[in-house]
Amino acid sequence: xxxxxxxxxxxxxxxxxxxxxxxxxxxxxxxxxxxxxxxxxxxxxxxxxxxxxxxxxxxxxxxxxxxxxxxxxxxxxxxxxxxxxxxxxxxxxxxxxxxxxxxxxxxxxxxxxxxxxxxxxxxxxxxxxxxxxxxxxxxxxxxxxxxxxxxxxxxxxxxxxxxx
Numbered sequence: 001x002x003x004x005x006x007x008x009x010x011x012x013x014x015x016x017x018x019x020x021x022x023x024x025x026x027x028x029x030x031x032x033x034x035x036x037x038x039x040x041x042x043x044x045x046x047x048x049x050x051x052x053x054x055x056x057x058x059x060x061x062x063x064x065x066x067x068x069x070x071x072x073x074x075x076x077x078x079x080x081x082x083x084x085x086x087x088x089x090x091x092x093x094x095x096x097x098x099x100x101x102x103x104x105x106x107x108x109x110x111x112x113x114x115x116x117x118x119x120x121x122x123x124x125x126x127x128x129x130x131x132x133x134x135x136x137x138x139x140x141x142x143x144x145x146x147x148x149x150x151x152x153x154x155x156x157x158x159x160x161x162x163x164x
Contacts, residue, residue: 001160004044004099005034005130008084008106008113009070011049013061015107015135022137024107028067030133031105033154035069037096041161044097045074048084050112082112085119094125102127103152105133106153117149128152 010031017025036044047064049056057078059141077090084090094102102120104113104127113134120127127149136142 001100001164002043002098002102003038003103003157003160004046004094004097004115005038005088006046006048006084006102006104006116007031007035007064008048008049008104009046009108010047010065010106010117011061011065012065012137013059014050015065016061017100018137018160019067020105022067022107022135023139023142024135026140027105027133027135028065028156030130032067032069034103034130034157035074035106036132037157037161038070039073041058041164043096043161044094044099045071046093047076048090048106048112048116049076049078051078051080053080072164080114082115083119084112084116085123092125099125101128103128103130103157105130107133107135109136110138114145114149132155 102125131153
């Protein structure tokens with residue numbers, strides 16, 4: 001089974017001033033752990049970055065927060081909507097990599113993470129969220145978002161990768 005980890009909107013513009021308060025620091029540990037495992041096994045890691053129409057991709061706010069490790073083989077997808085699949089090349093990229101399972105992580109649990117999760121499901125991917133790997137500025141949101149959605153833990157990911 002080929003897998004992809006989507007790391008959504010972990011950008012300075014959204015988290016630069018509230019990494020600890022938002023829970024992003026803890027989520028980065030899980031995101032980095034899984035992304036390292038994926039890179040080692042040749043699975044796909046995609047950094048999804050949001051840029052509003054008229055804004056420059058070179059703006060400092062578009063940079064990924066330093067707590068998220070970026071590998072040279074990682075992909076970047078730019079989006080302008082909450083759903084990272086909408087009007088981007090994400091689906092084409094994942095199909096080209098022959099991805100079956102999409103794991104969504106990142107910011108913001110109630111918006112871009114949830115909409116991207118739905119976008120993956122609508123396009124026929126097996127889609128899950130990374131347990132403890134999603135972030136919101138509102139601490140009450142994450143349990144609400146994850147309650148009725150498929151989640152995967154890093155020990156489950158380890159077991160899948162070890163079986164390959």
